[in-house]
Amino acid sequence: MPFLAEINWRLFLTVSLNGLTLAALYFVVASGFTLIFGLMRVVNMAHGSLYLLGAYVGYEVSVATGSWGAALVCGAAAAAGVGVLLQFAFFGWMHGQDLRQALVAIGISIVLADLMLAHWGGTTYQLDLPAMFRSFTPIPVIHRYPTARLLLIGLAALIGLGLWLLLTRTRLGILIRAGVDDRGMLEALGINVPLVFLGVFAIGGALAGLAGVIGGSVLSISPGEDARYLLSSLIVVIVGGMGSILGAAIGAMLVAMAETYGLAYTPTYGIVYTFIVMVAVLAIRPRGLLGRAA
């Protein structure tokens, strides 16, 4: 068929892999966001700030120690700590007032963004990856592709698997799932629900921080990224359904692919496709693809 020959397969495959990379990153950020919402109904509008904070802390640690692993751990820990602090200081006692929680989170994201700008300035940073990931991997048709990006896809798959194991195979996961279904009953069974909430905020924050360090290594870190990843998290969970990890994976895939293909083939309308996906999903399933009634 003549039209098949006209397609630039190399471009198409490269763009597809780029989309997959972005989907991996979106999934890691959005999975923390959706986990927090699923259990606590808190729309953490400061999630993008946690991403950016993790990235910056990771950068500092990697400069100081030269170890990428330490950067990963410290970035995740810093974001987790701030997440726990937010739940402890604000969201906890506002339980049930979802709009107020969202507004406070917006206020916190403004302050955090400004303080981070004050400390790290407008410069763009990038973390140094270990040497073994700085190479290229040979792939048919497109010849070679950065190993770091493939690593990111692998890491996202690992994190997804880890979350699935955590939620289905551990006691904490069982408590979390029980809390999503019937919080009152869980409390009645004598579980310290506020403590579980703190734990979930720690996990959600850690996922944002982890994504920050990974994103800061494979892509880059700069002010404004917080808003970008908040937006992607919002759209991913709106598309995938709030509170569902699998939904976040599907949503991340759809959104990232729409964005990447859109930018590659119609550069000035890239973002429009993302919204077409969102509107189309909302038209068919107002609660997202895998969303359930609250």
Place this chain on the structure above:
Amino acid sequence: MKPRFRLAAWIGGLGLLVAYPLAANDFWVQHVGGRTLGFGTIALSLVFLAAYTGMLSLAQMTVAGVAGYALAYCTAPIGGVAALLPWPAATLVALGCAVLASLAIGFVAVRTEGIYTLMITLAIAMGFYYLTLQNYVLFNGFDGFTQVPAPVVLGIAFERPRPFYYLCLAVAAACFVWVRTIVATPFGLALQALRDNPRRLRALGYPIGTLRVLAFGVAGLIAGLGGVLNVWLNASISPGSVGIDSTIDLLIAAVLGGLRRPAGAYAGAFVFTVVQSFAIKFVDPERFNTVIGLVFIAVVVFSPDGLIGMWSAIRRAARTATFKSGTVDPQATRDGGQTKKAGGNTHVHSQ
């Protein structure tokens, strides 16, 4: 006696606003007064939706931006991006675009409820920002439009501080009265019933989706008017005007004033504008966002109904105290009314 006093207070308040340019310099007239009224009108569209329909929309700055971009596209041609129209036609096109955009946003947003509305409208707002940034065919990308002229009507140039202020005052007053009128109509009452109990209203046979979309249409016209004033004030529009910062600024102003009453929009816009204009003297201008963010958090935590809520609480407390002591001071009340009325008589339409 009660309604008469209230009427006097309204007339007095309007009188003060009309007389304000006599006592203030150009900066206060244009960049505090005019800006407050224009920005406040956009905030009014947000407060209208929040107070009477229960939907908190973060896409109101976007709707204002749609009007602003349409106006700039039609009156300030840049390179290949242009379609020159006379200003009345351009303004109509801008308002039409704003209403259509708002209806479209409403159409998407009303499929969901509560916190989801907030998320979806925020997503739409940020999506529009990235679109204006990426797109050069319609939005001229990063640079946007500059040198958008404010109109000149019968020799009055609206780019000058005082004419601009009165234009803003007229538009703001019209929108304010319109909102207060709408909420007393059957349509407005249905919206409030919808806010309080959608299920019951649906059972009564009201098309609740259509009502919500129409409310977005009303808010769209108000936001569009505010957006037009904003463009004439700044003489330019760029992605920054519809970016996350502007979106959040609008939310901050509305929450500061209070999301329960239309007057809150203007009160919040005034406080926000004054703080923004003068914070430079007290804090490092670079750290303005930290200050305003902390104020915002404080308001949400301590006084969720904002300044208007605080004001009502003080008035209630004062009234209770007055009733308790049994000494209503009629002299003070009458004096207050008369002083304000005197202000009301000094209309300055000759300007």
